[in-house]
Each structure stands twice: as C-alpha cells, then as structure tokens.
Amino acid sequence: RRCKALVNLNKFEDSMDSCETALRVKQNCGEASSAMAWNYQGEAQAGSLKPEDAFYSYNWAIQLNPNYSASWLNQCRLFHHQKQYDQAINTCDRALAVDQDWEDSSPSMAFTQKAKSLKALRWYDEALENLNQAVARDEKNPTAWTELGRLLDILGKHGEASSAHTQAVTLAEKYSLALVNQCYNLNALGMYEDGLKSCQKAGLEGDGRWGDDGIGFAWNQQGVALTGLLRYEEALGALNRAIGVNGEDDSAWANKSVAFWYMGRYEEALSAAQRAVSLNPSSTLAWFNYGRI
Numbered sequence: 001r002r003c004k005a006l007v008n009l010n011k012f013e014d015s016m017d018s019c020e021t022a023l024r025v026k027q028n029c030g031e032a033s034s035a036m037a038w039n040y041q042g043e044a045q046a047g048s049l050k051p052e053d054a055f056y057s058y059n060w061a062i063q064l065n066p067n068y069s070a071s072w073l074n075q076c077r078l079f080h081h082q083k084q085y086d087q088a089i090n091t092c093d094r095a096l097a098v099d100q101d102w103e104d105s106s107p108s109m110a111f112t113q114k115a116k117s118l119k120a121l122r123w124y125d126e127a128l129e130n131l132n133q134a135v136a137r138d139e140k141n142p143t144a145w146t147e148l149g150r151l152l153d154i155l156g157k158h159g160e161a162s163s164a165h166t167q168a169v170t171l172a173e174k175y176s177l178a179l180v181n182q183c184y185n186l187n188a189l190g191m192y193e194d195g196l197k198s199c200q201k202a203g204l205e206g207d208g209r210w211g212d213d214g215i216g217f218a219w220n221q222q223g224v225a226l227t228g229l230l231r232y233e234e235a236l237g238a239l240n241r242a243i244g245v246n247g248e249d250d251s252a253w254a255n256k257s258v259a260f261w262y263m264g265r266y267e268e269a270l271s272a273a274q275r276a277v278s279l280n281p282s283s284t285l286a287w288f289n290y291g292r293i
Contacts, residue, residue: 035064036103039071046078054078069095070103073110080117081212088117108138112147116212119151127151142172150181158188169198176206180218187221192228199225216245220252227259235259250280257289269293 042057055078061071072095079088092114096107111134118127128151134144149164165185168178179202186195199222203215210218219242226235236259242252253276260269270293276286 035061035068035071038064039068039074042071042074042078046074046081051078051082065101067098067100069098069101069107069110070105072098073102073105073113076110076113076117080113080120083120085117085120089114092117106138106141108134108141108144111137112141112144115147115151119147119154124151124155128155140171142168142175142178145171146175146178146181149185153181153185153188158185161185162189172207174205174207176202176209176215176218177211179206180210180221183218183221183225187224187228190228192225196222196225196229214245216242216249216252219245220249220255223252223259224255227255227262230262232259232263248279250276250283250286253279254283254286254289257286257293261289261293266293 038057038061042054042061045051045054045057055075058071058075058078061068062075065071072091076088076092076095079085079091092110095110096114099107111130115127115130115134118124118130128148131144131148131151134141135148138144145164145168149161149168152158152161152164162185165178165182168175169182172178179198183195183198183202186192186198199218202218203222219238223235223237223239223242226232226238236256239252239256239259242249243256246252253272257269257272257276260266260272270290273286273290273293276283277290280286
C-alpha cells in the first residue's frame, strides 16, 4: 500500500523501490498481494515513462490474477499512450469482461478509456456509445463527462456538449482538462469572453491534469478566444506558447494563421497555414485557411 500511496503522490522512483521491497518479501504475501505489488509497480514505471517495464509488470499482475480489472485497465491506458489503439480497446474490453478487483478504478473509467481509443481511430459512433455507458455507470465521473463533451463538440453538437462540460466542471471545478474542454466548447459557440475565463482558470487554478493533449491545448484555445476578442498580439503570444509545447500541433499553426490573417500579415499567415497543412494534410481548417489567404 505504501507503493500505491507514493504513486498517488507522483513519487514514482520511491514507489518502485517500495514495490520491489514488497515483491522480495514473498513469504509474507500471497498471489493476490503480489499481483497488487506488480500492478502498482507498473503504475510507477508508466509514470516514470518506462513503458516496456510497465507492460512487464502489468503482465505479471494479470498472470497472478487474471481477473484483475484494475491491471487490465492500466494496460489499456498504456497501450493508448503508445498509440496502439486496437490493443487498448481489446484490453479495456477484457477489464470490463472480468469485472472484478477494480480497486480505485471502475467500469465507468474503462468505458471512458476505451472511448478515447475509439475516438483516436475516429470511430465516433462507437466512442459515443461507450461514453454514454460511462456516465450511465457513474454519473459522478468528471472524466467521462468532459470526454463526452469533447466528442460532442467534434461531432458539431455544441449545445449538447455544453451540458456535458457544465456537468464535468460542476463535479470537479479545478479539473484542468474539464476547464479547457469547456473553453473549447465556448469558443465554438462564439462565447470568447467566457471561453477565455475557462482557459485562464485551467492554468491559474487548475489541478494540472491536462489529459492526452497536454497544456499546449490550453494555450491553443486561449489563443482562439483572444483572436475572437480581437486581441491579436496576445493571441499570437498564447499560440506561440502552444507551439513551444508541441511544434507539430497543426491546430495551433492553423489558428496562428487566422490571427496573422486578421492582422493583415498575409505572408506570415500563409506560412503558418502551409505549416499546418504539411503537419496534417487532412485538416479542413488548415486547408480552408490556406485557401482564403
């Protein structure tokens, strides 16, 4: 349990040491306790960006306890982070199928994680079905609500998405990802002042849980809000910070081209739009900006 507590505190090196100590003392722990120690060690290794070691530990946990849903779910998350989405979906399905030993996870979290991989594959209908399952299983799961809102925004259902975002930030008012996703929704609705407030709150008061897109997405959406408020220089500053976090974020480059375009800086706007197109040739926003510039 000390190992798990240290994982929760993001003290991953100390956690791995604690888990290894627990695993060495085999005479004092049966298979169930050993499985837990392997699972917690996997969490620590994943947090330390050691995916191969984490997979090894999760596999041991599952070998000792094949009905260990929490470890199946952790493996699902790790496959997702490695962009092995089909494998992620399969392991989340396994967690749901055995439906035992969830620890501090839940079926709702498994449906949510599975939906994220489905969304990454652009299987939006299936992702929506799983997110609806997630909120049905646990109406107090803010991650499920914010992911549902983000997906509805992608589908152009901004009104429905707004309700999901409101539910997410009501349940977890300092959840950075929920606040940024709400900012995204408000920007899509043209409510830039409120969108800016949500993005700023995510950065200033948020808990630092940014999700897969990281803090760069927050700077990107702050740039969109500032552009909508005609505060172009500030928008460029925010978008440059987004690009500083991830220089291959085509959306940030596309939004930067918009800010340049409104400022009448057409050569720079064209260059930014070209960069966006080169990074993501399937981006309709990048091509639209490129065409109008």
